[in-house]
Structures are given as C-alpha cells and as structure tokens.
Amino acid sequence: MSRKVQQRFDVLVVGGGPAGVVAAVRAAEAGVHVGIVDCNANLGGQIWRGEAKHEWTRAAGWISRLRTAGATILCALTVFHQPETGILLAETNDSVHVLSYTKLVLATGARERFLPFPGWTLPNVTGVGGLQALVKSGLPIRGKRVVIAGTGPLLLAVAAYLREHGAEIPIICEQASWSSLARFGVTLFGQPAKIAQGLRLTGQLARVKFAPNSWPVAVHGKAAVEAVMISRQGRTETIPCDYLACGFHLVPNIELPLLLGCEIQRGCVQVDDFQRTTVREVLCAGEPTGIGGIELSLAEGQIAGLVASGQMTAAKELFGQRNRARHFARTLDRAFRLRSELRRLPSPDTIVCRCEDIRYSRLSQHTSWRSAKLHTRCGMGPCQGRVCGPASEFLFKWNPDSVRPPIFPVRVESLVALSSEPELECSEVSGGHK
Amino acid sequence: MLSEIVVTVNGVPVTVPSGATVTTAILLAGKACRISVSGEPRGPLCGMGTCFECRVAINGKPHCRSCQTLCQQGMEVRTDE
Numbered sequence: 006m007s008r009k010v011q012q013r014f015d016v017l018v019v020g021g022g023p024a025g026v027v028a029a030v031r032a033a034e035a036g037v038h039v040g041i042v043d044c045n046a047n048l049g050g051q052i053w054r055g056e057a058k059h060e061w062t063r064a065a066g067w068i069s070r071l072r073t074a075g076a077t078i079l080c081a082l083t084v085f086h087q088p089e090t091g092i093l094l095a096e097t098n099d100s101v102h103v104l105s106y107t108k109l110v111l112a113t114g115a116r117e118r119f120l121p122f123p124g125w126t127l128p129n130v131t132g133v134g135g136l137q138a139l140v141k142s143g144l145p146i147r148g149k150r151v152v153i154a155g156t157g158p159l160l161l162a163v164a165a166y167l168r169e170h171g172a173e174i175p176i177i178c179e180q181a182s183w184s185s186l187a188r189f190g191v192t193l194f195g196q197p198a199k200i201a202q203g204l205r206l207t208g209q210l211a212r213v214k215f216a217p218n219s220w221p222v223a224v225h226g227k228a229a230v231e232a233v234m235i236s237r238q239g240r241t242e243t244i245p246c247d248y249l250a251c252g253f254h255l256v257p258n259i260e261l262p263l264l265l266g267c268e269i270q271r272g273c274v275q276v277d278d279f280q281r282t283t284v285r286e287v288l289c290a291g292e293p294t295g296i297g298g299i300e301l302s303l304a305e306g307q308i309a310g311l312v313a314s315g316q317m318t319a320a321k322e323l324f325g326q327r328n329r330a331r332h333f334a335r336t337l338d339r340a341f342r343l344r345s346e347l348r349r350l351p352s353p354d355t356i357v358c359r360c361e362d363i364r365y366s367r368l369s370q371h372t373s374w375r376s377a378k379l380h381t382r383c384g385m386g387p388c389q390g391r392v393c394g395p396a397s398e399f400l401f402k403w404n405p406d407s408v409r410p411p412i413f414p415v416r417v418e419s420l421v422a423l424s425s426e427p428e429l430e431c432s433e434v435s436g437g438h439k
Numbered sequence: 440m441l442s443e444i445v446v447t448v449n450g451v452p453v454t455v456p457s458g459a460t461v462t463t464a465i466l467l468a469g470k471a472c473r474i475s476v477s478g479e480p481r482g483p484l485c486g487m488g489t490c491f492e493c494r495v496a497i498n499g500k501p502h503c504r505s506c507q508t509l510c511q512q513g514m515e516v517r518t519d520e
Contacts, residue, residue: 044488046460046509051487081507083488098500098508116489128471128482138486142506143459144466228471228480258489359484359492362477387491387502392484414491414502 007418008100012077014040016313017093017106019084019261022050023299024291024306025112026067031310031319032110033074040104041071042079042095044413050114051134052299055141079104085411085419087265091286096419108286108313111262111274112306115292117159117252118395120343121357121365122350124224124233125251133252137163140170147171149247152233154178154221156341157254158298165210167250175244177210178219178235180253181341186217189340220347224249236346254341256395257293260412272398279320280309288313297334304330348400357400358393360386365400374403387414446514461505461516462486462493472505474519495519 016032018025021043033039043050048071049057053064060069071078082095082102093109095102117132124130131139133155140146151172153164156179164174179186219237224230232245259269268275268283273295280288290305291297297305304327311320351357353366363383371377374384374397383397384390384405389412394405445454446461448468455464462483465472471480472493483493488507496517497503505516 044507046507098503116485116487119484126475126479126481128480131483132485132487135484135486138506139460139462139466139483142486143456143463229482356475356477356479359475359481359490362475362479387494388489391489 007096007416007421009103010100011103011105012040012079013105014038014077014107016040016108016110016310017042017104018110018112018310019043019093020050020112020114020291021045021048021078021080022112022114022291022302023053023064023067024114024302024309025050025110026053026064026071027303027306028110028112028288028290028310028313029076030067030070030074031307031316032314033071033076035311035314035316037314039074039076040079040106041076042082042084042102042104044081044083046081048078048080051138054138083413083415084261085413085415087410094419096415101419106286108288109265110280110306110309110313111265111267111282111287111289111293112291112302112309113258113261113293115255115257115296116391118254118256118399119251119392120253120347120350120396120399121355122221122223123352123355124226124230125221126356126359127224127226127230128228129226129230129247130224130249130251133157133159133163133250135252136248136250137166140167146248149173150175150245151248151250152176152178152221152235152244152246153250154219154233154235155252155254156180156343157252158337158341159252159254161210161215163250164213168210168213174210174213175246176214176216176219176235178221178237179215179217180220180344180347181217182344183217185340185342189336220350221249221251222350253343253347253399255292255296257296258391259293260389260391260408262287262289262293263408264410264412278324279312279317280305281312295334296338297330298337301327301330301334343399351400357396358383358386358390360384360388360393363393368397368401371401374398374401374405375407377403389413444510444512446510446512446516448516449518449520455510459510461495461497461503461508461510461514464510464516465493465495465505465518470518470520472518 015037018041029041056062056064288309290309291302351365484490493505
C-alpha cells in the first residue's frame with residue numbers, strides 16, 4: 006500500500022524548470038508558504054538540467070535563492086489529478102501526495118514535437134533535446150556519430166553540446182529555408198544576449214555542416230539506427246550514423262491546464278497581463294502560454310510568482326522585460342514554421358502512435374482526432390497522445406485538445422490509497438451527481 | 440557519495456556513473472527498453488518522461504519510466520526481451 010502524504014501551501018508551483026523556479030522564488034521571498042513540485046529527480050527542468058551543480062550558472066543562483074527562501078521542494082512527484090478545486094494529487098514510486106493550495110502557478114513547460122517517417126521508431130532515434138537529456142543523465146556520446154535534424158534553435162545548441170562531449174556531428178538538417186532563417190538572423194539584432202549566444206555557438210560549430218531546406222526521409226537499421234537518408238536541397242543522400250537526434254521545435258504541455266479548465270487557444274494557455282488564467286486562483290507561466298524560450302519564461306515566471314503572493318506593483322515592473330522577450334518568441338515562431346512537404350514523410354505502414362503501433366494508413370481514414378481515437382486506440386496508450394497528438398495535429402490538421410484524469414498513468418496503489426480517504430471519496434460522489 | 444554504481448540489467452551487472460538514470464544503464468547494456476505491441480524493439484525517445492518508450496521493470500515494479508529514475512546501488516532492472 007502506498008504511503009499517503011498531505012501538504013498545504015499558500016502558493017503551489019507545478020513545474021521545476023526556469024519559469025517554475027523563479028515563480029517559487031519570488032513568492033517565497035515574500036514570506037508565503039510555497040511548494041514546488043516536479044516529476045524529475047532534480048529541479049531545473051529541461052533547459053537547466055544538470056546546471057544547478059555548477060555554481061556560476063544562472064540556474065544555481067535561482068535554485069539557491071529558492072532554498073534560502075524556504076520553499077518546499079517536491080521532486081520525483083508526478084501530478085495526475087485534481088479531485089476538487091484547490092487540491093492536486095501526485096504520486097512517487099511509493100507514495101501519494103494530496104497537495105492543497107490557495108494559489109496555483111502552472112509552469113508545466115514544453116516537449117518536443119516528433120514527426121513520423123519510415124524507421125523513426127528504431128532504437129537510437131531520439132529527440133534533439135531528448136538526446137541532450139540522455140547525455141546529461143550519463144549516456145556516453147564520445148566518438149559517436151550523431152545526425153541532428155528537425156527544426157528550431159535547439160538543433161544548434163544541442164549540436165554544440167554534443168560536440169563538446171566528443172560526438173561527431175556529420176550534418177545538422179534544418180527544415181526551414183535560408184530566407185526564413187535570414188529573417189530570423191536579422192531580428193536577432195534587438196537581442197544582445199541572443200547574439201552572444203549565437204556567436205558562441207558559431208565558434209563551437211565551426212566545420213559542422215549546417216544544411217537548411219533539409220530533413221530526414223527514412224532511417225535504416227536492423228536492431229537500431231545504422232544510417233539516415235535525408236533530403237537536402239531537393240536531393241537525397243544516405244549518411245551512416247549511431248544516433249539520429251530529431252525534433253521539430255516544441256509544443257506546450259497543456260494537459261494539466263486543460264484538466265483544470267483553463268482556456269486554451271491554438272494550443273496555448275490564455276493568460277492576462279498578470280499571468281492569470283481564466284480559472285480563479287490559477288496562474289500560468291513559461292512555455293504553456295506560447296513557446297518563447299528562457300528569457301520569456303524567466304519574466305513570466307517572476308510575474309506569476311509576484312502576483313500569486315500579492316505583489317502587483319513589483320509584477321508590473323517586469324512587463325517591459327516580458328514584452329521584449331515576447332517579440333523574440335514571435336520571430337522564432339515565424340522562422341521555424343513547418344513546411345508542408347513534411348506531411349508527406351510517412352509511408353502507409355509508418356507507425357504514428359508508438360504506444361499502440363497505429364499506422365498512418367489507418368489514421369488517414371479518419372476525419373478527426375476523436376474518431377481516430379475511438380476506432381484505432383490512437384493516443385490511448387501510456388503517453389496519452391503526448392507524442393502522436395502534436396504529430397497528428399500537423400499531419401491531419403486535427404485538434405487533439407481534450408484530456409481526462411489521470412493525466413499520467415498512475416499505479417493502482419495510488420488510486421486505492423485515494424479511495425481509502427473519506428473526504429476525497431465524498432467529493433467524487435457529489436461531483437458525479439451534479 | 441559513490442562515484443560509480445552497479446545495477447543489473449536482465450541479471451547482468453552494469454557499472455554507471457553516480458547520477459546516471461536507469462535509461463543510461465540499459466543503453467550501456469546494449470538493450471532495448473521494451474518490445475512494442477507489434478513486436479518492435481524500442482528505446483528512449485523524449486528523454487524527459489513524456490513518451491513512455493523507456494519503461495521497464497525496476498526492482499520488480501513494472502512500467503517505470505527509466506529516464507525519470509536514478510540508478511541506485513544493486514537496483515534490478517528488467518527490460519522486455
């Protein structure tokens with residue numbers, strides 16, 4: 006039987022990436038009781054993964070402020086349900102947590118968008134951020150040949166990181182065109198920090214082939230990747246490699262905001278100037294409000310933390326910083342828009358839903374996400390459509406925007422532990438009769 | 440803190456650096472994490488806990504996301520074979 010833990014917070018933050026950490030810091034420094042929960046073993050999220058141990062980093066600075074301010078840090082905890090307003094349920098491998106809050110800040114981050122093409126289910130085809138996360142978690146990459154493909158600024162950053170750790174990068178395939186990238190490059194001139202970052206990357210990536218107008222067409226291999234065929238400026242070529250790291254920019258994690266009833270438009274959580282969602286006492290910051298990168302996450306996170314702890318004037322002082330970061334985000338969005346040719350990458354027998362092994366030919370017979378789900382079980386496996394949902398959204402222009410609890414698969418013990426809780430049982434019954 | 444940790448993957452000892460995830464141990468052992476419903480071998484995709492492709496049994500508990508779990512001394516990891 007799982008251990009059951011009950012905790013109550015003035016401000017509860019879900020998500021331990023940059024937006025969540027800075028929200029928790031600004032709220033905790035005001036003296037309110039703050040909890041921050043994350044499913045990873047450590048704070049930092051994806052972008053700050055592993056950085057907190059180096060004390061000169063921005064990540065370490067914020068996380069040390071968080072500890073000094075006395076926030077309760079709850080790592081390796083997955084939030085899976087809201088049984089009633091003001092209460093979230095989360096589980097670890099051996100416990101269930103009942104987390105009550107007065108104000109909630111959602112900083113659930115983003116994940117990579119994956120697109121299907123023949124061979125993409127072979128082992129050693131990973132996400133771009135995915136491979137970086139694996140290397141940061143101890144995977145040796147020295148001497149390995151890694152083709153990097155997809156779209157977005159992450160491709161360059163991860164290429165530089167992998168090269169620094171001894172990987173050979175034969176090519177970076179960026180689906181965006183030169184002209185689109187040039188437009189992106191030009192607008193970098195309003196962003197000194199980004200320019201410095203760009204120059205540093207250029208130095209690290211000297212002699213790495215960077216190919217715009219290029220994308221993966223198929224992966225070859227028996228037990229794992231052996232080579233990838235790419236389309237480059239209209240021609241195909243085959244490149245032997247040990248890994249294909251492939252991701253098509255990012256999609257916001259909106260499952261929890263959706264479950265709570267927050268209004269979503271075009272895949273993003275709608276917030277007002279104070280980062281408040283359409284649900285009372287629930288705020289949202291960072292990538293779920295629209296993919297914008299770390300500077301925007303830091304501005305939005307701080308505003309959300311200040312507002313959640315009643316510091317409206319201090320929050321207003323950050324509006325300018327947020328607006329500048331937002332401008333950059335809109336530029337990113339335009340520069341890395343996905344080209345329509347990518348819709349034709351899957352062959353009829355290419356798997357789209359990896360959990361249930363549903364192939365493209367079966368999905369293409371349907372006219373909506375709902376119909377595909379009901380008839381094929383697409384999106385109904387353990388990932389609950391987190392991979393095939395964004396892929397289908399692009400391939401078929403479907404709108405996968407409904408969730409039901411639990412938003413992550415949970416252990417049966419977690420559900421059993423709950424049913425032994427009298428008040429929770431009552432609230433479920435009354436909810437069902439309304 | 441130990442600088443190296445030994446776990447077993449399908450009964451075979453694997454040495455990983457301290458702080459490594461179970462996914463790392465599985466990849467070092469040269470194993471796929473799971474076999475899909477139509478029989479394909481699968482390895483980790485997202486590396487951050489959303490895709491569930493890396494799920495394995497850890498100390499007898501099935502369906503654990505190996506990328507979200509840190510290796511601990513003596514841990515028993517079992518993949519689909």
